[in-house]
Amino acid sequence: MTPKLELRGVAKAFGEKGSPTRVTAVRDLSFTVAAGELVAVVGPSGCGKSTILNMVSGLYGPSEGAVLIDGAEVKGPRSEVGFMLQKDLLLPWRTVIENVEFGLETRKLPKAERRRIARAELRRIRLEEFADSYPYQLSGGMRQRVALARTLAISPELVLLDEPFSALDAQTKLVLQKSFSRTLSESGLSCLLITHDLQEAVIMSDRVVVLSGRPGTVVDTFAVDLPHRDDPLARSTLPATQAYVKRLFDTLHIAEGAA
Amino acid sequence: MTMAIDDTAARPDTAAPRRRASLAALIGLGPRDLALILAVALVAIAAWEFVPPALGVSRYIIPTFSQCLAEFGAMVTRDNLFGHTLHTLGTAVAGFLLGSAFGAACGYALGLSPLAERTLSPYILALQIAPKVAFAPLFIMWFGYTFVPGLLVTMLVVFFPILVNVLQSMKTVDRDLVNLARVYHMSRFAIFRKIELPSSLPNLFAGLRIGSTLAVIGVTVGELVGGNSGLGFLITYGEGQANTAMVFNAIGMLTVIGIALYAVVARLETRVLHWIRRS
Known part of the structure; x- marks a missing residue:
């Protein structure tokens, strides 16, 4: 079966070719995300995690190798890809529901249909009563949930999450990890979760890809063979979880020492 | 105070x-x-x-408060003070609106075209530094003793702060917001209309507030240098007659116009930018 997402021998360098300031962000990078799978990518800071995300979302192409979605090479932004960052990127001049509709505005949909989809997404994240509020009236956690609703409103097949919880306080983070996990596994989406939080990588994913420091390349990849992918809190209480976290810790420590 | x-x-x-x-x-x-x-x-x-x-x-140097009040009443009946005030107000508002519109349009156009911005920025800087009010005599030579020179000076002084503010905001739009719109396949124009234009509104209003205070300076200089109507004309007329109280009163009315313009812009700003959290 063709994987949902495949990175095949990808390298990306910034700056002029041959210039001394040319920086290689990632090199010889290969991994896949199967349909319905949530893959976490962890690595030390500067390992090119955001570069991967931008290449998969089609904002720029790799210098070498290829990024494939459903077996087809990514040449530019694709409508089946959703994208979420640490920043919620809500438009402050729009109400919550108008923000959720944002991604739908380039689809050929009647206005009423857009509104209906957005309302359904808000219901799913349980923020329906805030539909007509403005972002500044919401807490950080609520705003990030609205960002998820906006991401899911376009019915993506692949969702890219770039450290979506790292700007939140510890408690909000736990609540959001739980609600995101439930929502994502219910909808059966394929996800790429970029994170620097090792615990988060283990409790939220089906598989973990570990990158080395710059230039980033895969140093380890393993499946998280644990139940409760839709409930990170339940998973975090399992003794085996700590063994996976320790494995990550050891791998990254070695990778850092080698770099 | x-x-x-x-x-x-x-x-x-x-x-x-x-x-x-x-x-x-x-x-x-x-x-x-x-x-x-x-x-x-x-x-x-x-x-x-x-x-x-x-x-x-002497009252020819500093007229007292009561003398100014008395002269104010005389100016209303004898010199058509309100007519002159309306003339100045009309010119200031027209110049402010036209100057703002041109300034904003140029700011957005330059913001959309980095090449044009790089090519024209030295000229814009030079024009911005040039004292705009010094153009007033030129405009009188070109357009005669009409309302036109006052209007043009007003437009010119209002134009630059708005252009600069809008251009600045276009250059500092959150790149991640633009990328988000690109991921959603938005066209260049849609990105401008849905991201860049609304993002620029706080800066635009900052420019408009500055422009509203400068508009009064522009119109005053235009009327001081030439013409036969407006509060600026009353100032030169009062000066010629050694009527210091008249000059005081005209300055007072100009200040009232400036405050009114500023208040309208500030009011509009709080209405349009209601989505910004205020302390």
Whole structure:
């Protein structure tokens, strides 16, 4: 079966070719995300995690190798890809529901249909009563949930999450990890979760890809063979979880020492 | 005056009455602040009324408050003061609107075209530094003693702060927001309309506020240099007649126009930018 997402021998360098300031962000990078799978990518800071995300979302192409979605090479932004960052990127001049509709505005949909989809997404994240509020009236956690609703409103097949919880306080983070996990596994989406939080990588994913420091390349990849992918809190209480976290810790420590 | 306001504002005990007084709350002041402001005004007016005569200063140098009031009444009936005020107000508003429209349009156009911005920025900088009011005699040579020179000087002084503010905002739009729109396949124009234009509104309004105060300067200079109507004309006319009170009153009316323009812009700003959290 063709994987949902495949990175095949990808390298990306910034700056002029041959210039001394040319920086290689990632090199010889290969991994896949199967349909319905949530893959976490962890690595030390500067390992090119955001570069991967931008290449998969089609904002720029790799210098070498290829990024494939459903077996087809990514040449530019694709409508089946959703994208979420640490920043919620809500438009402050729009109400919550108008923000959720944002991604739908380039689809050929009647206005009423857009509104209906957005309302359904808000219901799913349980923020329906805030539909007509403005972002500044919401807490950080609520705003990030609205960002998820906006991401899911376009019915993506692949969702890219770039450290979506790292700007939140510890408690909000736990609540959001739980609600995101439930929502994502219910909808059966394929996800790429970029994170620097090792615990988060283990409790939220089906598989973990570990990158080395710059230039980033895969140093380890393993499946998280644990139940409760839709409930990170339940998973975090399992003794085996700590063994996976320790494995990550050891791998990254070695990778850092080698770099 | 400012010191008096800050002094009481810093005290926490004025916070509660501030919320109750409706008129005072409108301008963000407590009744105690207002009382202090009024007291300052009374002291200043009293000093203005009694100190110059006591020191033997003639009314041709500093006319007293009551002399200015009397002259104000005379100006209304004899010199058509309100007609001149309306003329100045009309020119200031027209110049402000046209100058803002051109400034904003050029700011957005340059913001959309980095090449044009790089090519034209030295010229814009030079024009921005050039004292715009010095163009007034030129405009009179070109357009004669009409309202046109005043209008053009006003447009010119309003144009630059708005252009610069809009251009600045276009250059500092959140790149991640633009990328998000690109991921959603938005066209260049849709990105402008849905991201860049609304993002620029706070800066645009900052420019408009500056422009509204400069508009009064522009129109005054235009009317001072030439023409036979407007408050600027009344200033030169009063000067020729050694009617100092007339000059004082014209300056007062110009200030009123400036405050009114600024207040309208500030009011519009709070309405349009309602989505910004205010403390």
